[in-house]
Amino acid sequence: MTWQSGTQFKRLYIKYSQVLFPSRCLLCGGRLLFQNEKGVELCNHCSGLLVPLTGRRCEKCSLPLISEHRMCMRCRERSYLFKTHYSLFQYRGNIRELLYFYKFRQKYLLASLFSRLLYKTISEMFPHYPLVPVPSRKHLLKNRDRDHLMPVINILKKEYKIGIVNCLQRKGDIPQKELSFEERKKNLYGKISMKKGMRLTHPDILLFDDIFTTGATADECSRILLNNGARNVSVITIAID
Ligand SMILES: [Zn+2]
Ligand SMILES: [Zn+2]
Structure with a gap:
């Protein structure tokens, strides 16, 4: 043949x-x-129904705003260390289902859809920012063959030529569900660190996670990045819960 x-x-x-x-x-x-x-x-x-959020948003949590303020009431009470956070969707309906399929049913082909949507926002709002993935929790890795963020990260790197700096690591694994922002922050303190020998060389960093809940994880990662050479940390997520 x-x-x-x-x-x-x-x-x-x-x-x-x-x-x-x-x-x-x-x-x-x-x-x-x-x-x-x-x-x-x-x-x-x-797939035509998956339209990312538009309009005015809170610059910290990314939820739609009705007031003229830059931040929603909840975020004004919290002093997040990251500069801004942008989420593509609200964590409900179709997107909630797709993220479930992706994370827990290993439907990793969905990574190409998420990467395309993320790339559009990254290229418009955060061009040339190196992307730092939030380190995955250990118990999530144990039950699955790989870090669920990696398929998306790999496509962003290979197809969209986004610089990836995989510099953060996490130790310990305390379930964060049902905890408040303050409790989560306390739990996480000291659990995230820079990998040995890693140092940031770019002043503006874009932190990436799949879901933003209270923002405690993003905040702790930001603290570490700001202590290790970053001047500003922005955050991008697929969905806000
Ligand atoms: Zn359908
Ligand atoms: Zn907010």
């Missing part, structure tokens, strides 16, 4: 296997004859 006919055969095989064994849209369950966007199992209708 020549190289060309081999490739044709492969294409035909993929085409007919998709017809014979159609996958279903993760959100509506509708049959997918052809997956869009690099195998992401979403129909066109459902």
Whole structure:
């Protein structure tokens, strides 16, 4: 078989296997004859519904604002160390479901969708900022084969040429659920540190996490980055809870 006919055969095989064994849209369950966007199992209708937040936002938590202030009431009471935080979505509905599939069902093909959406915001709002991933919690890693942020990070690095500085590490693992911002901050103090020998050389850093809850983790990571050469830390997340 020549190289060309081999490739044709492969294409035909993929085409007919998709017809014979159609996958279903993760959100509506509708049959997918052809997956869009690099195998992401979403129909066109459902992926069209994933429209990022727009309009005026609180500059710290990224929730929509109704007042003329730059920050919402809750954030005005907290003194976050990061300069600004931008989240693509609110953590509800379709996005909540997709993040669940991504994190707990290992639907890592969704990484291409998240990376594309993140890249759009990063290139408009934080161009040339090195991206620092928030280190994953150990118990999450134990139950899965890899750090769930890595597939997104790898696409941002390889396809979108974003500089990644994987400099933070986390020790200990205290469940943070149900805790307040202050309690989480207290728990986290001293648990996040710079990896040995790492030093930041760029003044503006963009910290990345999937979900922003109280902002305690982002704040503790910011404290470490600011103590290790960063002048400003901004935060980007996929969703705000
Ligand atoms: Zn669908
Ligand atoms: Zn706020």
